[in-house]
Amino acid sequence: MDISAFGEFELVARLTAGLAVSTAGDIGVGDDCALLDLGRGDLLLATCDSQVEGVHFSLGSSPSEHIGRKALAINLSDIAAMGGTPRYALISLLLPSHLSIEVLDGIYAGLRAQAQRFDTAIVGGNISSTGGSPQLVIDITLLGTVERGHALLRSGAHAGDLICVTGSLGDSAAGLQTFLHTTTDVSPQDLQTLRERHTAPEPRVREGQLLGALGGGKVTAMLDISDGLSGDLTHLCERSGCGARVDLAAIPLSAPLLRVARSLQHDPLDWALHGGEDYELLFTLRPSALDEVRSAIQQQSGTPLTVIGEIQPPTAGLTLSHPDGHTEPLHPHSWDHLNHPSP
């Protein structure tokens, strides 16, 4: 049987069956990063993620610097999602022989600049031929550290906690659509803003560290939105053993996204709920901590924080609450990284 009969999450579950999974306070796998205890000092965080030409990016749509920048950003975002500090990167490249040295230099310049911005040392790597395949692959392992007791896992949310996100949602998916479809009446600036949210997302490293430093009694669970809000909230609820209610009217949407949605006659909330690769942080907090958390994030990072709903008992499931008061089930339309279009 071909693996095409399986989805990404099904395959991962099959391959990782029986491996140790972390729960609050414990060490293990199954979160945005592995959390490792070397015996003394801070805990170690380790994550790896790859970008494949034709799957995650296209040389025609992304400046080569952005390709390198994003390849590191998606890993930085995983460290951010645990409240950690990025430290060391290992870069593995699969290089098709036709690749121009200028493109490779550009990718590496993007990688180095991104690493420098986040005080991350490139300490190793590997290059291999693709052996005739035309596709460039950038596979990065990023190591970080987090103070004991400061790591935020997916598993700590409780009924009554508020559900929050940083920034705005759906911009990356909207930016991707502007590569795939022709827009009319959209300003070049809106196009650039949304496309850069797709090709050069900003990892919320500082915000993650601020949230981690507040401690688990205030911020209870966190992950980054790489698969889309509906999919990643499902992950959080599964790991925390809870339900959730999302208030549709509260979901933060950017002005450029609303204008592009109008131009493409697409529901902007579809991108915000189910679009992938926002790399915003999705987290839960005790209601009493809201003011402190909001002022910590907004004053120290300048990034908006929005309450979009509330964690519910597990029996409530995942629901979407409309402004008129009616609710409907929220089904994950998760970004399947094995099967999604590239620009």
Added chain:
Amino acid sequence: MDISAFGEFELVARLTAGLAVSTAGDIGVGDDCALLDLGRGDLLLATCDSQVEGVHFSLGSSPSEHIGRKALAINLSDIAAMGGTPRYALISLLLPSHLSIEVLDGIYAGLRAQAQRFDTAIVGGNISSTGGSPQLVIDITLLGTVERGHALLRSGAHAGDLICVTGSLGDSAAGLQTFLHTTTDVSPQDLQTLRERHTAPEPRVREGQLLGALGGGKVTAMLDISDGLSGDLTHLCERSGCGARVDLAAIPLSAPLLRVARSLQHDPLDWALHGGEDYELLFTLRPSALDEVRSAIQQQSGTPLTVIGEIQPPTAGLTLSHPDGHTEPLHPHSWDHLNHPSP
């Protein structure tokens, strides 16, 4: 200009220009693993290496368990080459959609069994679609630890040190050739022995730890032979700032290799000097430490240790010494991982 105009080492040098390189006792990159200091406790070792279908392996020649086993072995060998202890692995897979689930399960079974043998926890990973490309890729990052002062680098060799290797050389290259050419008068057992040296090499983890524990005053430099003896000895000499003399008659050759060389009418020393992927350890030691090192290795691991030459002053360059006393320059014919055949 295409990258095909560049060799592997040239590209690596271009991409890593300006990054911190470790020298004896210091922390940095440029050795078999990056050596990282998290501030307390043991030092961290990090390495990554990938196996690409059609470049490093073929599904037709290798049992799928061997593919997984080797993918981890080549990384375990890098930890071994620093005298370290493997701890954590992150597995990144690029999966073509036509891949059968049985092959994937087999590869993962090989990975897990190998990890278990070497007390290594699989703590993370990632799967991506190849987006239409037919090639399976296994990219692994392996983390290990090494006690402060016990890491063996490439840079510590001095004139007068003895040059040693574990095991026998050239078997992997000979095994590869038996997939590419028809042999006559070779026993099935010889074929299997050499092919398994190619498809399922044994990382010298225990031997590396024993050598690391002896300390830098006895064992002065080490790396693993992945590029071939001539290429890897060149790396060691470049990093140590020295020359070397290899005694041709001393190079350890296995009996199956000699029989296959006769069958294929190939010079067995060519495989031993320039064949890649032996994953034996190449190290240097003070002559006064030879007896202690030999008994430590041979008694505790059972692996043979052979003295194959002597480190020379830098002006001597790299030479090959024949039994009749004449010498010739030894040029590296390094295994270029960007351009070599797969079975």
